[in-house]
Amino acid sequence: MHISQVLWQFLIKWLTNSALFPREASTIAPYADALYFFLLTITVIGLVLVGTLIFGFSIRYRKEKHPVAEQIEGSTLLEATWTIIPLCLFLITFVWGAILYFRIYTPPANAMNIYVVGKQWMWKAEHPGGQHEINALHVPTGRPIQLTMISQDVFHSFSIPDFRVKREVIPGRYSTVWFQATTPGTYHIFCTQYCGTNHSAMIGEVTVMNPEDYQKWTQESTSGMSLAQNGERLFASMGCNACHNGSATARGPNLAGVYGSKLTLTNGSQALVDDAYLRDAILNPSEHITSGYAPIMPTYQGQISEDGLIDLVEFIKTLQSNYRVQETLTTADSNQQAPTTPGAVKP
Amino acid sequence: MSATSSTILNLPDQRTATLPKRHYLNNEDGLLSWLFTGDHKRIAILYLISITIFFFIGGAFAGLIRLELLTPQPDLVASDTYNKLFSMHGIIMVFLFLVPSVPATLGNFLMPIMLGTKDLAFPKINLLSWYLYWVGGLFIMAALVLGGVDTGWTFTTPLSTHYLNTHVVTAALGIFIAGFSSIFTGLNFIVTIHRMRAPGMTWFRMPLFVWSHYAASILMVLGTPVLAITLVLVALERTIGIGVFDPTKGGDPLLFQHLFWFYSHPAVYIMILPGMGVISEVVSTFARKRVFGYTAVAFSSVAIALFGFFVWAHHMFIMGVSNYSALVFSLLTMLVAVPSAIKIFNWAFTLQKGSITFETPMLYAFGFMGLFTIGGMTGVFLGALGMDIHLTETYFIVAHFHFVMVGGMLMAFLSGVHFWWPKMTGRMYPESLSKLAAVTTFIGFNLTFLPQFVLGYLGMPRRYHAYPPEFQVLNVLSTAGATVLGVGYVLPLLYLAWSLKYGPIAGNNPWQATGLEWQIQSPPLTENFIEIPVMDHEAYDYEWLAKKMEQEVTTVG
Ligand code: HEM
Ligand SMILES: [Cu+2]
Numbered sequence: 001m002h003i004s005q006v007l008w009q010f011l012i013k014w015l016t017n018s019a020l021f022p023r024e025a026s027t028i029a030p031y032a033d034a035l036y037f038f039l040l041t042i043t044v045i046g047l048v049l050v051g052t053l054i055f056g057f058s059i060r061y062r063k064e065k066h067p068v069a070e071q072i073e074g075s076t077l078l079e080a081t082w083t084i085i086p087l088c089l090f091l092i093t094f095v096w097g098a099i100l101y102f103r104i105y106t107p108p109a110n111a112m113n114i115y116v117v118g119k120q121w122m123w124k125a126e127h128p129g130g131q132h133e134i135n136a137l138h139v140p141t142g143r144p145i146q147l148t149m150i151s152q153d154v155f156h157s158f159s160i161p162d163f164r165v166k167r168e169v170i171p172g173r174y175s176t177v178w179f180q181a182t183t184p185g186t187y188h189i190f191c192t193q194y195c196g197t198n199h200s201a202m203i204g205e206v207t208v209m210n211p212e213d214y215q216k217w218t219q220e221s222t223s224g225m226s227l228a229q230n231g232e233r234l235f236a237s238m239g240c241n242a243c244h245n246g247s248a249t250a251r252g253p254n255l256a257g258v259y260g261s262k263l264t265l266t267n268g269s270q271a272l273v274d275d276a277y278l279r280d281a282i283l284n285p286s287e288h289i290t291s292g293y294a295p296i297m298p299t300y301q302g303q304i305s306e307d308g309l310i311d312l313v314e315f316i317k318t319l320q321s322n323y324r325v326q327e328t329l330t331t332a333d334s335n336q337q338a339p340t341t342p343g344a345v346k347p
Numbered sequence: 348m349s350a351t352s353s354t355i356l357n358l359p360d361q362r363t364a365t366l367p368k369r370h371y372l373n374n375e376d377g378l379l380s381w382l383f384t385g386d387h388k389r390i391a392i393l394y395l396i397s398i399t400i401f402f403f404i405g406g407a408f409a410g411l412i413r414l415e416l417l418t419p420q421p422d423l424v425a426s427d428t429y430n431k432l433f434s435m436h437g438i439i440m441v442f443l444f445l446v447p448s449v450p451a452t453l454g455n456f457l458m459p460i461m462l463g464t465k466d467l468a469f470p471k472i473n474l475l476s477w478y479l480y481w482v483g484g485l486f487i488m489a490a491l492v493l494g495g496v497d498t499g500w501t502f503t504t505p506l507s508t509h510y511l512n513t514h515v516v517t518a519a520l521g522i523f524i525a526g527f528s529s530i531f532t533g534l535n536f537i538v539t540i541h542r543m544r545a546p547g548m549t550w551f552r553m554p555l556f557v558w559s560h561y562a563a564s565i566l567m568v569l570g571t572p573v574l575a576i577t578l579v580l581v582a583l584e585r586t587i588g589i590g591v592f593d594p595t596k597g598g599d600p601l602l603f604q605h606l607f608w609f610y611s612h613p614a615v616y617i618m619i620l621p622g623m624g625v626i627s628e629v630v631s632t633f634a635r636k637r638v639f640g641y642t643a644v645a646f647s648s649v650a651i652a653l654f655g656f657f658v659w660a661h662h663m664f665i666m667g668v669s670n671y672s673a674l675v676f677s678l679l680t681m682l683v684a685v686p687s688a689i690k691i692f693n694w695a696f697t698l699q700k701g702s703i704t705f706e707t708p709m710l711y712a713f714g715f716m717g718l719f720t721i722g723g724m725t726g727v728f729l730g731a732l733g734m735d736i737h738l739t740e741t742y743f744i745v746a747h748f749h750f751v752m753v754g755g756m757l758m759a760f761l762s763g764v765h766f767w768w769p770k771m772t773g774r775m776y777p778e779s780l781s782k783l784a785a786v787t788t789f790i791g792f793n794l795t796f797l798p799q800f801v802l803g804y805l806g807m808p809r810r811y812h813a814y815p816p817e818f819q820v821l822n823v824l825s826t827a828g829a830t831v832l833g834v835g836y837v838l839p840l841l842y843l844a845w846s847l848k849y850g851p852i853a854g855n856n857p858w859q860a861t862g863l864e865w866q867i868q869s870p871p872l873t874e875n876f877i878e879i880p881v882m883d884h885e886a887y888d889y890e891w892l893a894k895k896m897e898q899e900v901t902t903v904g
Contacts, residue, residue: 020801022806031733032734035731035733036734036737039724039727043721046720046724047720051717053692053695054695058698058705061701062704063704066703069700070636071637072639072699072700074639074642075640082689082692090681094730097677097731097735098673100733100736101670101732101733101736153505154505161806165736166736166740168665168666194499194809196430197426198426200808200814203815284597
């Protein structure tokens with residue numbers, strides 16, 4: 001290991017133990033801390049410089065020592081110096097900060113998705129395998145985790161200080177954040193956006209486990225129904241399959257394989273089908289008419305909870321062929337329980 | 348420090364000295380003569396009393412907040428009470444103290460005198476603005492008395508519009524009305540500066556205090572209406588549900604954030620720029636030197652004001668603004684930090700080759716420079732995109748803006764009040780006590796807010812009423828600091844009140860300063876000048892002053 005890395009580790013250990021510094025528990029944390037120390041350094045240098053100038057001049061040119069002031073107009077050279085040097089430092093900070101930002105907010109393609117719904121005053125996490133947790137989140141080490149988050153009421157903000165990540169959770173739209181945990185343990189989840197009476201009680205705990213423990217946890221805490229399966233039931237019970245039944249004469253577009261594709265809408269625009277698009281198409285269908293179809297879909301605004309929407313979206317995501325829809329159609333008619341969804345991944 | 352050798356205090360002989368027979372304070376008697384006055388100086392005094400009242404109300408809330416945070420448990424007050432406390436603290440401090448502080452008091456008092464004119468352009472509108480301030484203030488107090496409001500000073504929707512049963516509309520209305528008082532003050536300043544300067548008072552002979560108020564006035568006039576519109580929308584959304592901010596009606600909750608910060612970011616410059624003006628005057632006077640790079644300081648004020656309008660989205664980096672707009676706003680934020688850095692160095696170099704004394708206003712000004720440097724630099728942390736993700740919405744933010752607003756602005760305000768007190772009242776305050784207050788404030792301030800930076804990096808969220816126990820040590824430090832700070836704020840209240848009756852007579856120019864305001868009697872006549880002065884020298888021309896004083900000595904002798 002390079003000597004600077006050893007020193008770095010030493011510094012971090014010491015700071016963490018002195019409780020002046022949060023633990024570094026994600027792959028991003030060391031990058032954030034490096035920028036933090038850079039900024040701390042230039043702040044201290046700036047402060048020492050200003051302090052030295054003030055104290056130095058004050059001592060050297062105090063009235064007893066220097067009874068008559070010499071008038072000085074200014075100095076273009078000096079002014080240029082203290083314009084250009086801060087400017088350069090701030091520009092370096094800008095670039096560094098921007099790189100970090102893109103790193104924190106650009107999830108890798110292989111990230112495992114977990115949904116989080118914020119409500120007054122709790123965090124509800126939903127794993128694809130159907131595990132639900134309140135004010136808790138279990139994640140494995142060594143695997144990028146993406147959180148797709150939405151608020152059911154007011155602004156909240158999801159923050160895990162020991163991971164150095166945070167993102168606003170907004171009513172009416174999905175936001176995402178990702179991290180990769182490095183060290184097993186438990187860490188605080190805070191709501192950092194003021195959200196009403198029990199804002200300070202909206203605290204959770206993220207439990208980082210090594211992959212084997214995590215495997216065990218998922219098996220023990222499954223409810224038996226994955227999100228997609230819940231979605232499948234909703235799809236039937238809300239009557240979606242009456243129109244989206246995949247047949248040639250259906251009144252609604254075929255949903256198989258629609259996730260991730262580009263749709264042409266009646267107004268001629270192109271739309272990429274992602275979580276946010278699907279959610280919005282369910283709530284505000286009249287704004288997203290696929291070309292070739294009539295604007296007859298009713299809005300489901302106020303009829304499906306955010307959790308339900310997540311389930312529906314997960315179901316639609318798993319649809320690769322019309323087979324599931326057909327199955328749903330028959331089970332819905334015959335009132336039987338749907339069999340396990342093929343292709344619905346368990347984490 | 349031996350007061351006798353270091354002081355430039357130039358007081359008249361106390362055995363014979365008296366206040367001038369006639370001045371603006373005793374020109375007319377009776378409460379009504381104050382309530383219907385058109386005199387900018389009397390209006391300034393009315394404002395000074397008013398904002399002091401609100402400052403101590405807001406301060407009492409701060410004390411309760413800190414007391415609650417002494418322990419991690421939610422033990423002193425219930426959570427909704429706590430939320431009301433910090434909301435009221437913020438609303439009062441921002442809208443009823445910080446925004447009007449320097450402009451409405453010192454600015455009102457000094458602007459016409461510094462420009463060599465008898466009054467502001469619109470004396471009646473000036474008085475009206477004070478009444479509007481109080482109407483707004485009373486609405487806010489009404490919201491408080493009727494049961495409070497728990498939106499935070501930021502009024503975030505949809506929390507404020509759909510989820511709270513408190514007196515949001517009343518408080519918003521109060522801020523809306525008080526906003527007009529700020530617009531009127533700004534208008535009055537702009538027109539006065541453009542139209543009423545004395546003969547010879549060119550733009551580049553104006554004191555920097557006037558320049559900084561000019562910049563702040565632009566912000567008041569252009570920014571405040573946006574706040575007013577935003578609050579009207581909040582009230583409409585709450586009462587009749589128009590839905591502009593409501594996603595279920597096709598509205599956009601982020602729109603509120605954009606509108607709110609479009610005002611509230613420039614607002615921090617409304618708060619800090621006038622303070623910077625004070626610092627320029629004070630540093631120049633006690634170093635007995637022209638401000639280093641006068642033009643750069645003047646233009647950097649205007650630059651800050653203009654750029655200040657283009658950085659609002661840096662309050663929203665984690666709110667799902669697009670990555671590319673985040674880039675642009677971060678870059679602009681870095682650029683706006685530069686003029687502030689320039690000013691700090693200009694003030695520091697004003698000291699070079701000066702003849703420096705350390706009177707109370709100067710101590711406060713030094714405090715300002717130190718604290719504002721920290722406040723400014725920590726702003727750079729928050730402007731750096733990736734760093735902001737971790738720091739925003741934590742105690743780091745609380746520490747940062749208190750360093751700028753309280754460490755910066757309030758230090759500047761106190762510096763200015765001490766500096767111009769002899770002019771406003773004709774009397775001096777006790778010197779050693781005032782120095783003690785300045786030092787106490789500085790120490791108390793650092794003890795209160797430095798630990799909060801650490802708390803913020805550790806991740807303690809702001810607006811938390813109870814917190815995990817590992818944060819306690821730093822919170823205890825902070826509360827201890829707040830106690831010291833409280834003492835630092837109460838002291839001036841006491842000795843300044845004392846000085847009104849018992850303070851030594853100050854004379855016209857106790858600091859031997861160059862400004863026009865120091866060339867007239869203290870306290871001034873109602874019409875300021877017997878004859879409109881002709882400005883035949885630059886601001887901060889100490890050679891001119893020396894010559895003038897020599898002449899006075901020879902004519903008297
Ligand atoms: C003894 C002095 C003070 C102390 C101990 C103090 C303490 C605090 C604390 C603890 C908060 C954070 C509340 C929270 O986030 O939970 C706060 C917020 C705030 N303070 Fe102070 N404060 C002091 C003085 C001032 C002054 C003098 C001003 C303005 C002139 C001011 C302006 C504000 C503002 C604008 C907020 C934001 C309120 C919000 O979060 O909505 N404070 N203060
Ligand atoms: Cu919350």
